[in-house]
Amino acid sequence: MSFKSAVITFPxxxxxxxxxxxxxxxxxxxxxxxxxxxxxxxxVDLVILPGGFSFGDYLRSGxxxxxSKIIDEVVKHANDNRYLLGICNGFQILTEIxxxxxxxxxxxKLKFLGKNCFIKRKFKNNxxxxxxxxxxxxxxxxxNEGNFYCDTETLNLLKNNEQIAFEYCKGEFSDTEENINxxxxxxxxxxxxxKNVLGMMPHxxxxxxxxxxxxxxxxxxxxxxx
Amino acid sequence: xxxxxILQHGLTLDEFQVIKKYLNRDLSxxxxxxxxxxxxxxxxxxxxxxxxxxxxxxxxxxxxGPGENAGxxxxxxxxxxxxxxxxxxxxxxxxxxxxxxxxxxGILRDIFTMGARPIATLDSIRFGLIETEKTKYLxxxxxxxxxxxxxxxxxxxxxxxxxxxxxxxxxxxxxxMAVGHVQKDKIFYSKPKSIGGLIVxxxxxxxxxxxxxxxxASDVFSEEDEDEKRPSVQVGDPFMEKxxxxxxxxxxxxxxxxxxxxxxxxxxxxxxVEMASKGNVGVYINLDKVPLRQPLSAYEILLSExxxxxxxxxxxxxxxxxxxxLQKWQIDYEVIGEITDTKRVVFESxxxxxxxxxxxxxxxxxxxxxxxxxxxxxxxxxxxxxxxIKLEDMINNLLxxxxxxxxxxxxxxxDSTVMGDTIREPGQSSGIVKIHGTQKVxxxxxxxxxxxxxxxxxxxxxxxxxxxxxxxxxxxxxxLAITNNLNFASPLDPNIMGELVLSIxxxxxxxxxxxxxxxxxxxxLYNQTNETPIKPTPVIGIVxxxxxxxxxxxxxxxxxxNKILILGxxxxxxxxxxxxxxxxxxxxICEFNDLEVLDLDFEKKIANCVLELSDLKCIMSCNxxxxxxxxxxxxxxxxxxxxxxVKVPDPIDLFCEYSAGYVIEIRSKDFEEVxxxxxxxxAEYLEIGEIIKExxxxxxKKFDYFDIMNKYRNNFEKIIS
Numbered sequence: 001m002s003f004k005s006a007v008i009t010f011p012x013x014x015x016x017x018x019x020x021x022x023x024x025x026x027x028x029x030x031x032x033x034x035x036x037x038x039x040x041x042x043x044v045d046l047v048i049l050p051g052g053f054s055f056g057d058y059l060r061s062g063x064x065x066x067x068s069k070i071i072d073e074v075v076k077h078a079n080d081n082r083y084l085l086g087i088c089n090g091f092q093i094l095t096e097i098x099x100x101x102x103x104x105x106x107x108x109k110l111k112f113l114g115k116n117c118f119i120k121r122k123f124k125n126n127x128x129x130x131x132x133x134x135x136x137x138x139x140x141x142x143x144n145e146g147n148f149y150c151d152t153e154t155l156n157l158l159k160n161n162e163q164i165a166f167e168y169c170k171g172e173f174s175d176t177e178e179n180i181n182x183x184x185x186x187x188x189x190x191x192x193x194x195k196n197v198l199g200m201m202p203h204x205x206x207x208x209x210x211x212x213x214x215x216x217x218x219x220x221x222x223x224x225x226x
Numbered sequence: 227x228x229x230x231x232i233l234q235h236g237l238t239l240d241e242f243q244v245i246k247k248y249l250n251r252d253l254s255x256x257x258x259x260x261x262x263x264x265x266x267x268x269x270x271x272x273x274x275x276x277x278x279x280x281x282x283x284x285x286x287x288x289x290x291g292p293g294e295n296a297g298x299x300x301x302x303x304x305x306x307x308x309x310x311x312x313x314x315x316x317x318x319x320x321x322x323x324x325x326x327x328x329x330x331x332g333i334l335r336d337i338f339t340m341g342a343r344p345i346a347t348l349d350s351i352r353f354g355l356i357e358t359e360k361t362k363y364l365x366x367x368x369x370x371x372x373x374x375x376x377x378x379x380x381x382x383x384x385x386x387x388x389x390x391x392x393x394x395x396x397x398x399x400x401x402x403m404a405v406g407h408v409q410k411d412k413i414f415y416s417k418p419k420s421i422g423g424l425i426v427x428x429x430x431x432x433x434x435x436x437x438x439x440x441x442x443a444s445d446v447f448s449e450e451d452e453d454e455k456r457p458s459v460q461v462g463d464p465f466m467e468k469x470x471x472x473x474x475x476x477x478x479x480x481x482x483x484x485x486x487x488x489x490x491x492x493x494x495x496x497x498x499v500e501m502a503s504k505g506n507v508g509v510y511i512n513l514d515k516v517p518l519r520q521p522l523s524a525y526e527i528l529l530s531e532x533x534x535x536x537x538x539x540x541x542x543x544x545x546x547x548x549x550x551x552l553q554k555w556q557i558d559y560e561v562i563g564e565i566t567d568t569k570r571v572v573f574e575s576x577x578x579x580x581x582x583x584x585x586x587x588x589x590x591x592x593x594x595x596x597x598x599x600x601x602x603x604x605x606x607x608x609x610x611x612x613x614x615i616k617l618e619d620m621i622n623n624l625l626x627x628x629x630x631x632x633x634x635x636x637x638x639x640x641d642s643t644v645m646g647d648t649i650r651e652p653g654q655s656s657g658i659v660k661i662h663g664t665q666k667v668x669x670x671x672x673x674x675x676x677x678x679x680x681x682x683x684x685x686x687x688x689x690x691x692x693x694x695x696x697x698x699x700x701x702x703x704x705x706l707a708i709t710n711n712l713n714f715a716s717p718l719d720p721n722i723m724g725e726l727v728l729s730i731x732x733x734x735x736x737x738x739x740x741x742x743x744x745x746x747x748x749x750x751l752y753n754q755t756n757e758t759p760i761k762p763t764p765v766i767g768i769v770x771x772x773x774x775x776x777x778x779x780x781x782x783x784x785x786x787x788n789k790i791l792i793l794g795x796x797x798x799x800x801x802x803x804x805x806x807x808x809x810x811x812x813x814x815i816c817e818f819n820d821l822e823v824l825d826l827d828f829e830k831k832i833a834n835c836v837l838e839l840s841d842l843k844c845i846m847s848c849n850x851x852x853x854x855x856x857x858x859x860x861x862x863x864x865x866x867x868x869x870x871x872v873k874v875p876d877p878i879d880l881f882c883e884y885s886a887g888y889v890i891e892i893r894s895k896d897f898e899e900v901x902x903x904x905x906x907x908x909a910e911y912l913e914i915g916e917i918i919k920e921x922x923x924x925x926x927k928k929f930d931y932f933d934i935m936n937k938y939r940n941n942f943e944k945i946i947s
């Protein structure tokens with residue numbers, strides 16, 4: 001059965017085309033592009049909330065997008081136990097909707113960070129099954145507010161439920177800091193309790209094609225399809 | 227009209243008399259504002275026009291040369307590449323964040339006005355000495371502004387340059403370049419097609435920002451001015467620009483508009499006059515219809531430089547459909563006038579014609595000056611004393627000089643991978659992006675050697691073009707065309723004017739030889755504060771291509787054990803300006819020897835060797851040799867755990883500059899093939915060493931690899947904090 005997916009576009013999204021290409025090239029199935037004002041969502045296996053600056057990041061990153069018309073459908077999609085992936089601004093939107101815990105605050109150095117980062121899997125889930133234990137993935141980040149924060153109670157919850165999907169780590173020859181943006185416990189991506197919703201700051205859709213510097217971003221789609 | 231008012235508007239009394247004589251009546255204040263905006267250097271190039279006309283602007287691949295919002299070149303299969311560079315120097319000094327941000331915004335609009343989707347930006351930025359708090363503030367603000375705008379709109383920043391030098395202390399330079407992809411049969415021009423077409427206003431509402439920005443950008447600064455001028459700096463909103471870009475591109479691809487013009491410098495005045503002039507028609511605009519952010523007078527509306535606004539011409543029958551598309555993108559839209567057959571520019575406000583001028587007087591009769599210029603005196607030749615120079619000190623000098631250090635601190639604040647087509651990120655000899663959905667790549671680089679140009683403007687400019695050319699060649703990118711940004715001090719000084727004239731002449735010579743026409747550009751004059759003029763800084767933005775992304779070279783070392791070869795001709799140590807300056811051997815500009823004459827045929831010959839060897843897959847990595855010589859080139863090539871071991875007759879040679887200089891890495895097994903190829907071509911080479919693991923060795927002397935690499939990578943941030 002072919003894998004169906006969709007990408008939501010908000011005004012100010014700028015990684016929607018990248019996400020569409022990523023899905024088309026790797027899933028080989030039907031990929032829909034849905035405008036934020038739509039009120040229905042086709043039945044698909046995966047929805048991506050892409051990166052960018054939805055609504056110009058006004059008010060708070062992701063805050064305005066979380067009130068868009070399409071969001072009710074996105075929540076329904078997640079409640080139906082289907083996959084939902086928020087990348088970068090998409091992750092911020094998921095925390096604003098409340099589908100994911102915690103919040104993304106400004107990077108520790110208070111500067112935008114656009115560079116390669118390295119991550120590894122923390123706890124196993126359907127988004128990272130194809131990744132080996134201790135395998136280091138090289139994937140670009142590009143964010144101003146990617147510093148994951150939550151209170152101790154939530155952090156314990158995330159750990160106990162094994163909701164931490166990815167954490168930042170050191171690359172073999174890179175002198176990039178281990179924890180690139182100051183996230184609590186170097187968290188790079190988390191899931192909801194049921195583990196069908198993932199939010200992550202790194203951009204796997206910029207690391208999959210042969211001409212990209214790394215192809216590690218393929219592993220996420222491969223995990224979902226396998 | 228009183229003299230003071232005329233002078234305040236940046237017009238000379240002579241210029242005013244020309245207008246008055248032509249019209250045979252007095253001017254309204256709105257009309258005076260229009261001439262102020264249209265007759266300054268920024269809009270009419272009155273000082274540089276005579277010389278710019280001499281540049282080569284056409285060849286078989288040029289689709290659009292200078293004169294439109296951006297130049298366009300042909301990349302086969304209906305692919306066109308639009309590009310341009312533009313300065314935002316003065317605004318970025320007064321308000322670094324908004325000044326630089328709107329610089330990026332403006333150049334992106336120039337690109338998508340042509341119907342092209344922007345696919346890359348670059349920035350060429352120059353600051354004074356970092357020791358002052360002011361420079362730190364400017365550097366932080368400018369980098370933040372460039373990053374903020376480009377990151378938000380989602381166009382990758384793929385390269386540029388960042389230099390520090392004392393003449394920029396009170397005049398930092400911010401030049402932004404943008405490159406876009408357009409289908410050849412869907413290029414849009416500013417020329418309206420039919421009489422009676424509706425003029426529509428698209429984008430942000432008009433406010434008070436930037437009133438008289440264009441004439442400010444043509445003024446000499448004095449330090450006290452800074453606070454007074456701040457309200458003139460435009461404020462940018464990249465989110466609005468993103469919506470505007472998507473909205474405009476959708477309008478253009480659905481064929482609903484006839485022509486488009488961006489409201490940049492001098493706002494609605496400049497864009498409507500351009501439209502009338504290009505189409506040889508007239509325009510009528512009712513200023514009461516212009517969407518406003520706050521109550522404004524007709525004069526203010528005409529001169530506002532509020533950002534993220536466009537003017538388009540549409541057929542009446544498409545009005546409804548245009549509105550519908552723009553509503554989806556939540557963009558303001560208003561019909562404000564129409565194209566007439568009067569060849570006059572008419573603006574009406576409160577049922578009164580506040581401006582009624584023939585297009586001819588504004589555009590065709592704009593002043594053009596043939597300013598006096600001096601040719602620099604011939605330099606005496608001199609031998610410098612190198613006896614006290616120690617290798618360790620030379621290395622240390624580079625590792626404590628911002629101009630040589632890794633500039634990740636700058637470009638890590640830019641998103642360089644958005645759009646998913648980036649192949650080479652900033653920090654390499656050229657930035658490279660793929661044309662979406664094809665195997666073709668575009669390589670782009672910006673460059674300037676102000677020190678060379680001050681020493682010898684003509685030869686220095688040849689070196690600058692050659693260096694940007696080498697930046698592309700090193701990656702196996704075929705150079706195609708050039709955009710330029712001529713940043714100079716006041717042309718009223720005949721010495722400065724001489725630098726302008728001679729460097730344009732040098733640009734012409736090199737561009738003709740390399741067959742790289744100049745298809746767009748920008749001139750920024752009066753970059754001086756009080757008595758301190760900047761060094762002449764004519765920045766080159768060069769664009770090239772390779773039809774096969776698999777054929778491009780990396781600038782980074784590939785494999786331990788591979789050999790290192792040098793191509794090109796070393797400049798003597800007495801004639802390597804940056805060596806003398808940066809190793810603190812020469813201090814005063816009058817001390818330097820003249821530049822060696824650059825042999826452009828030799829540049830081409832060596833470049834062709836590099837391209838051919840690259841196609842034969844014999845080059846594992848390659849970098850051009852520029853400021854800092856071979857040593858600096860090798861440092862930039864360092865990758866993973868690789869270092870280098872080299873032997874040279876005199877260690878100072880490692881720091882000398884080059885003509886046609888390249889470092890190439892080759893496999894031992896290809897050594898015979900490569901060297902016999904080079905010999906056959908008559909290209910001399912020098913085998914200087916090999917790639918080793920975690921080491922730097924020069925003439926058997928071992929250096930601390932980790933210490934050097936650590937300083938190279940991290941000293942920039944330490945020094946500027």
